Amino acid sequence: MHFSKTYSQLLLTLPPELRENAIQYRQLKKLIHQLVQELSSLGLSPTVLQQLLEQQNPASLTAQIEEIRQQYDRVSDHDENHQRHATVVYEFIKTSSQIEPRLRLSIKHPADATDVASGHTTTPDNILEALQLHSRALESNTASVDISYSSANTHDLIIPLRSDTAFFQLLNTALTSLAEHLNTVHGTFTSTLQCLAHAISSTARPTSSSAPRSFSTYSMAASNAATLRPSSGSRNTDLYSWREIFQIYVEAEIFESVGERTRGERSVEETETRMRRFEGRMQEKRSMLTLAGSKDALDVFMRMNVFILDLKRFQFANAEATRKILKKHTKRTALPLPSYLLSVRNSPLPASPPPTELALLPRPPASLPRLLVQAIGEILLPIVPHVDDYSCLICTSLAFKPIRLGCGHLFCVRCLVKLQKLGKANCPICRAPTVLKADRTNVDYALLNFMADWFPLESRAKLSTNEREAAKEELEEFGIAGGCRVM
Amino acid sequence: MDSKVGPPWQDMALPKRIIKETERLVADPAPGITAAPHEDNLRYFDVTIQGPDGSPFQQGVFHLELFLPEEYPMSPPKVRFLTKIYHPNIDKLGRICLDILKDKWSPALQIRTVLLSIQALLSAPNPDDPLATDVAKHYKEDEKDAQRVSREWTEKYASN
Numbered sequence: 001m002h003f004s005k006t007y008s009q010l011l012l013t014l015p016p017e018l019r020e021n022a023i024q025y026r027q028l029k030k031l032i033h034q035l036v037q038e039l040s041s042l043g044l045s046p047t048v049l050q051q052l053l054e055q056q057n058p059a060s061l062t063a064q065i066e067e068i069r070q071q072y073d074r075v076s077d078h079d080e081n082h083q084r085h086a087t088v089v090y091e092f093i094k095t096s097s098q099i100e101p102r103l104r105l106s107i108k109h110p111a112d113a114t115d116v117a118s119g120h121t122t123t124p125d126n127i128l129e130a131l132q133l134h135s136r137a138l139e140s141n142t143a144s145v146d147i148s149y150s151s152a153n154t155h156d157l158i159i160p161l162r163s164d165t166a167f168f169q170l171l172n173t174a175l176t177s178l179a180e181h182l183n184t185v186h187g188t189f190t191s192t193l194q195c196l197a198h199a200i201s202s203t204a205r206p207t208s209s210s211a212p213r214s215f216s217t218y219s220m221a222a223s224n225a226a227t228l229r230p231s232s233g234s235r236n237t238d239l240y241s242w243r244e245i246f247q248i249y250v251e252a253e254i255f256e257s258v259g260e261r262t263r264g265e266r267s268v269e270e271t272e273t274r275m276r277r278f279e280g281r282m283q284e285k286r287s288m289l290t291l292a293g294s295k296d297a298l299d300v301f302m303r304m305n306v307f308i309l310d311l312k313r314f315q316f317a318n319a320e321a322t323r324k325i326l327k328k329h330t331k332r333t334a335l336p337l338p339s340y341l342l343s344v345r346n347s348p349l350p351a352s353p354p355p356t357e358l359a360l361l362p363r364p365p366a367s368l369p370r371l372l373v374q375a376i377g378e379i380l381l382p383i384v385p386h387v388d389d390y391s392c393l394i395c396t397s398l399a400f401k402p403i404r405l406g407c408g409h410l411f412c413v414r415c416l417v418k419l420q421k422l423g424k425a426n427c428p429i430c431r432a433p434t435v436l437k438a439d440r441t442n443v444d445y446a447l448l449n450f451m452a453d454w455f456p457l458e459s460r461a462k463l464s465t466n467e468r469e470a471a472k473e474e475l476e477e478f479g480i481a482g483g484c485r486v487m
Numbered sequence: 488m489d490s491k492v493g494p495p496w497q498d499m500a501l502p503k504r505i506i507k508e509t510e511r512l513v514a515d516p517a518p519g520i521t522a523a524p525h526e527d528n529l530r531y532f533d534v535t536i537q538g539p540d541g542s543p544f545q546q547g548v549f550h551l552e553l554f555l556p557e558e559y560p561m562s563p564p565k566v567r568f569l570t571k572i573y574h575p576n577i578d579k580l581g582r583i584c585l586d587i588l589k590d591k592w593s594p595a596l597q598i599r600t601v602l603l604s605i606q607a608l609l610s611a612p613n614p615d616d617p618l619a620t621d622v623a624k625h626y627k628e629d630e631k632d633a634q635r636v637s638r639e640w641t642e643k644y645a646s647n
Binding site: 259260261393394395396397415418419422424426428429431 | 507516561
């Protein structure tokens with residue numbers, strides 16, 4: 001299937017506000033067609049141009065120029081001795097309002113300049129006449145041909161390309177408005193995200209907002225697990241449901257892979273598959289949410305992710321359309337586009353950005369879907385503290401009760417006691433000799449309260465594990481090996 | 488006789504940390520390293536390490552065994568090369584001379600970090616702290632020739 005067809009079909013599946021900002025592939029294609037006609041009427045059909053631009057040998061270049069000349073000037077007073085060297089340059093003039101592509105034909109007469117100076121029939125003049133005729137025929141007021149004498153025996157012939165100007169005008173406008181639109185999208189997305197963050201935080205409140213505080217610095221006896229009993233089945237918060245939802249979301253790695261071997265942005269297809277799987281899982285989890293606000297928030301959250309996926313498809317299609325249309329431009333006209341124009345759109349990061357004066361087309365911003373995914377990670381996910389961020393590096397469970405060593409590193413009381421019993425003096429993380437110095441005063445009470453508040457279930461579980469382990473150890477220290485055996 | 492012994496899985500119960508480490512090793516392995524636990528003993532791992540590029544062990548795949556003692560992570564894992572290797576810090580029996588496997592062990596280290604350290608040891612042999620004294624001597628006296636032997640051994644024993 002033709003790309004233009006695939007492209008327009010894909011655009012139809014996207015939200016209208018994105019569709020309206022897409023590259024107008026068909027129109028651009030028409031302009032390329034016009035440009036080819038324009039060039040052909042100048043005698044610069046793609047084949048001729050191709051040869052002109054590719055030939056490295058000055059002699060054959062001259063021959064080519066001769067051919068062109070002869071197309072317009074049948075009255076050839078062609079001097080066999082004239083060794084003419086000609087070059088064709090396809091160049092861009094960037095004015096404030098638009099890009100004007102043009103062709104510069106430089107024709108050199110190394111032998112004798114008098115012929116030129118005398119105004120005798122020469123190649124450029126004849127081409128000039130032909131071009132002027134051509135421009136009148138086009139009824140164009142913009143197409144004019146300038147001849148300048150850059151040196152005594154070189155003619156510079158400048159041919160503005162009208163359809164090409166229109167082509168770049170259209171492409172440039174499309175890309176500019178696209179960039180603007182994407183900026184707006186970014187802004188809107190971020191503010192929606194902040195609203196959502198607000199909504200979720202009010203449905204995922206810590207237990208302290210419904211239960212009295214369990215801890216104070218005075219109630220630190222090791223066996224006060226009873227006072228820790230959280231209102232686990234609290235009807236006032238969806239804290240644990242949200243934690244699970246976010247956990248599933250992070251693990252789904254929908255848009256980006258964080259694996260060690262496959263790090264990076266995922267392809268559109270892979271993202272679609274993962275999104276479907278995630279949607280399926282959320283269908284189940286939706287019923288876990290008890291508060292009305294939570295369900296609405298989850299729906300908004302899902303819609304935002306679907307939007308990112310749409311945006312990803314849209315950006316991919318647009319980049320593809322831009323790349324293809326520029327490629328088509330080159331292929332049809334044989335005019336060589338600066339290589340960076342063709343390459344930047346393939347890779348997210350160009351190897352070397354072109355100098356500013358050469359940056360003809362506005363570049364798409366750094367992958368917007370990526371930025372949006374990042375925003376979710378920065379604004380939304382931290383609302384619900386994650387247990388991994390508060391776990392002990394040694395036992396990998398919640399670092400409860402938390403002991404802050406003199407060097408600032410955090411471990412659970414149980415692992416710290418084990419280290420001390422083994423006589424290990426150095427901090428496992430930084431090797432500072434802080435372990436044996438730690439005592440009761442190293443309990444981080446602020447963190448302890450925070451943990452009891454946000455991780456009531458984990459705190460309780462860890463506390464009872466600690467107690468069980470300590471009891472077992474005590475028995476072993478008394479010389480009773482293993483569990484209790486009744487023979 | 489009414490023999491009430493605690494259910495076997497209670498003693499066998501794997502600490503959460505080991506379960507987590509294993510899951511990650513299997514799901515997201517480090518480049519050039521694999522580690523899979525034995526079905527009947529989840530503390531015993533079959534390990535392979537690819538010889539690092541630019542070392543005489545390049546292209547080789549080395550098999551190792553790794554065992555997590557009861558005290559892990561308070562004590563280091565026990566690791567041994569099963570594939571013969573010509574390296575100044577690895578002896579005939581496959582024992583490895585690496586400080587973090589001995590006195591420099593820290594419970595903040597993991598199976599993953601240990602295996603990465605061993606992989607790094609292949610790139611940077613340390614003949615001044617030898618375990619295989621003859622190999623170390625060879626490495627010190629004629630490094631080029633010693634590397635040639637390392638390559639030969641890699642070809643002979645470590646290519647699948």
